[in-house]
Amino acid sequence: MEDHTSEQLSALVDDELHGPALRQALERLRRDGDMQGRWGRYHLISDALHANLSAADSSSLHLRVRQALESEPTLLAPRRKARLPLLAKQAAGVAIAASVAAVAILAIRQPDIQPGGDAFAPATVAQMARPAHDMVQLASTGSPAVAVVGQSTRGRLNPYLVNHNEYSVSSGMQGVLPYVRIVSNEKAK
């Protein structure tokens, strides 16, 4: 059992699970706090091995992995068509700013279609793994005091960012720049 968990996690971290095995692993990961902790540590190990880590970020990794998981529950139901209208609907009724933000978040979650594979499954793994991984990797290249945010944090800050742009009155570029910032809003890497 113990070995099976380790193996399953390993495979998940390495992006080797597909189909039902993937879904099962993700479902377990979602429910099992220990497994989440371990998942975080596996990534930490992997990043440490690849020298991707800055000292400041390692301690809170576990927490951030959890946070990342909690803030991205829709990824466990990876039927893309089904969740687009939902988010779009949310967006339509509120401010334009907010709607653009929602779309920006959608854009981040667009599955990367990988040749030859099940379009949804690998994308889901990639998306699951990405937030934690990105945070670690990017943070180590950023300035020590300020972390470059990962996708999940970015998702959380996005509505703020769009509202900020909408209302900011930077004098000269006004009229253009706030919208330029919105139109160019973050998309999938």
Add this chain to the structure above:
Amino acid sequence: MKYSPIRSFLGGALLAALLLPEAMADDISSLTPLQWLGRMSQAAHELNYDGIFVYSHDGHMQTMRIVHGRSDGNERERLLALSGPSREVIRDNDNVTCILPDDNEVVVERTGPGRRLPLDLPERLESLERYYSFTDGGNERVAGHSARKIVITPLDRYRYGHALWLHSDKGLLLRAELYNEDGLAVEQLMFTTLQFHDSLPVAQLEPETQGRDVIWQRDRGREDTPDEAGMWTVGELPPGFVLENHRHHFMPGAGNSVEHLLFSDGLASVSVFIEPETEGQPGMAGGSRLGAVNAYTRSLEGHSITVMGEVPPVTARRIADSVSLRN
């Protein structure tokens, strides 16, 4: 910010002074950098133009087209992403339509304040001199047009620097760079082609995406409410920053409204967002960076306070620390 007759008059006077045609040509060489900025602000709203520019930030680069028309006092503007996801923003005076064909969805919304030209621009520009130095960077060329470079250097560590290239005759912004505390350009915009017109054919300002299967939705229902007396107050701010706007927003997925305070020193703007922390969502704390934008989040009295703007981390942090609950 409301219109007042005096401000309108000032705005009109400024417009007249700045846009006097040929007669002004000789004087252009003697304009101060601040006068150049006044022209720039006016030009963006008054001229008919059509151009393509490159926008780069946060390691990304994008091409966009902008078409701006002004006739009979009506302003219409179309911004179209030419690279990346096909997105389009159309502004018709205060109405903004955002076309996001990623999902065949169109949202129409009245804009917040700030889309209009600030009519107290001259006073604003003068107060800027306390926090920035303005220097004339001489003539350069952008997109085949002769341009005047204006360099804006912050006098303290609370703001970022800018370099702006303005069309020599018309004052329109042709190129802009924003520099962080290390002097690195964190945001850049540059026109690659630009044409001015006496008037623009209406078709140029129509959305290109209209022929597609898009759903037009008009925003209705919950309006963002202006709010003067919120629960929160700010203490000592970095010098020069004043409260510009205070409102409540409704955001997608958030049950509660979010209190939004906007501060500006006349050039840089900083937003403060305050919302109740939700159960089970551990508060995110500390600083983060999104391209040119720095954000700082902290937790206070069960609320999450997020400060963000195109300012150095120290400014975001200092503003976040100055927020407290009103007694």
